[in-house]
Amino acid sequence: MMSGAISLKDKLAQFQDHWSPKRIAQVNDFDVKIVKFEGEFTWHKHDDEDELFLVIEGEMTIQYQDREDVTLKAGELHVIPKGVLHCPIAKSECSVLLLEKSGVVNTGDAEQSDLTNAVEDI
Template identity: 50%
Template sequence: MSDDVRNVYEALSTISEHWQPHRLTSINDYDVKVVKLQGEFVWHTHPDTDELFLVVSGELTIQLRDRDVVLGPGDVFVVPQDVEHCPKAADEVHAILFEPKGTVNTGDAGGDMTAELREFV
């Protein structure tokens, strides 16, 4: 990973597809990913890790089985390890994710929405 300065807004401006995370940088054993979200994702869990969402713009709802968590710009929420969740966004959301390297976006669910992590160069 380059030690160059990375700009979140510039990185997000290059993303054209929803639900396709791109690694912005890494720190220790974690990836910092930027992603655009719109529509409803898939219900899934991450059996081995927590997942941090930081909303840059828009409104993101993280559905949990017992409640919905609504995030706006600047809001952070951590989905605990092994908690089933389903992100959804009526309109486009720009977000940053912090996850251990190798974390698959669909967790244990797999399927058509599983993305191959993309890199910025």
């Protein structure tokens, strides 16, 4: 991990894949990750962890089954409470910063699939 300033723009330029989180820093027991979204993810929940989504570029929606969906634009964030079923979706490419407890699997309680990705450090 870097000890100086971290450029989100530079880090985002290092990869093109979607739904594959990249760890750019750690804060105590939490990972700071960036990820590119495009299309629809999988419905899932995290039983023991909240998730923070901060949109860097683009627009995304967090779909819920039991409440109103939340649409986020660049510069906006949303926290998904632990245990809440949700599904991120982006009609076009969207770059997002995530803050999650270290070790969290991106697909949560959903069955592992091609969307289940281990976190890479960049």
